Amino acid sequence: MLSDDQVDYIRKVLKKRGIETIDLLEEMTDHFVQAIEEREDELPQLTLREALRQEVAKFGAFGMMKLQEDYQRKLEKEGLRILWRTFLSFWKIPQIMGSIAFLYATFLSIQFFGQDAVTFYRIAILAVALVFVGVMIYYRYRLGAGNLAMYTKLHSSLHWIYLPVLVNWGNLAQPTGTDNTMTFNAQLIATALLGVVLLFQCAGALILKRSYTEVERQAALRHAK
């Protein structure tokens, strides 16, 4: 049986050969350890370095890099699937009702408070977007199963933002009266701000998927230990 140092040496060699993703690295390390242990039983005089060289050669000159590339592509596809599922998850009755309620409340408040409310909402939207990005970054770099649950809640609680973007919040939120009427630019800015939030949501979904994958792997490794 190979020692911890020998197993670490194999990991290092595989990393140098281009295997970066944790679970692929673990899978390949296990493969090589088993193959080398078997070879050592057959040829006890064979050194670890030589046995590893022979096993790596079986993958071909760029085999490891190709394997990593394929795996990376697979992860990216999973990310896109999550993004699509996140988008679809909005189209559920509670989210749609929430969006309509939010939209109507916004519309009423703008009618009631006029230009002040428009300015307030612009600042609020920008603040939400910035806080959202901040939280995304925070949780991206401080991963943990507990943290992730809160992170997911935050992500799904912002679903209502999609609908106003889709129905052009700027136009619907137009206040009445000649003094308070939003200009074309104001509508454009309001819609653009919401568009920015939507983009953050999309980026968030991708980050969320990556975080999930990392947490799943870490949890699996912890569980295994």
Place this chain on the structure above:
Amino acid sequence: MSKNAYNTILRELILQLFQYQEQWHGYDMAKKLKENSNGQIEIKENRLYPALHKLEQEGVLSSELVQVGNRSRKYYALTENGTEEADAAFIKLSEMAQALQLILKTKAHA
């Protein structure tokens, strides 16, 4: 044999292995296939692992990492969809083997 044909057969071969046991890891799969075919079928590692990852991506297989000694081992198991596919794979391979035998018999008689 074309790459597509090879990948299709490889896929069927991987899936039919699950009739022997519920969980497999890559290294043992290659070994078992070699053993069962008296050394006639040797699957290259650079083909086996991408095929496993593809099956996992398609939801045919699921995986989990299990600590074994000083390293982690990735075990694959059939998902619910995978079970149906594995049954189909077994039938497909059996039919293919029968067809090949028939072709060879015909040739021997000719």
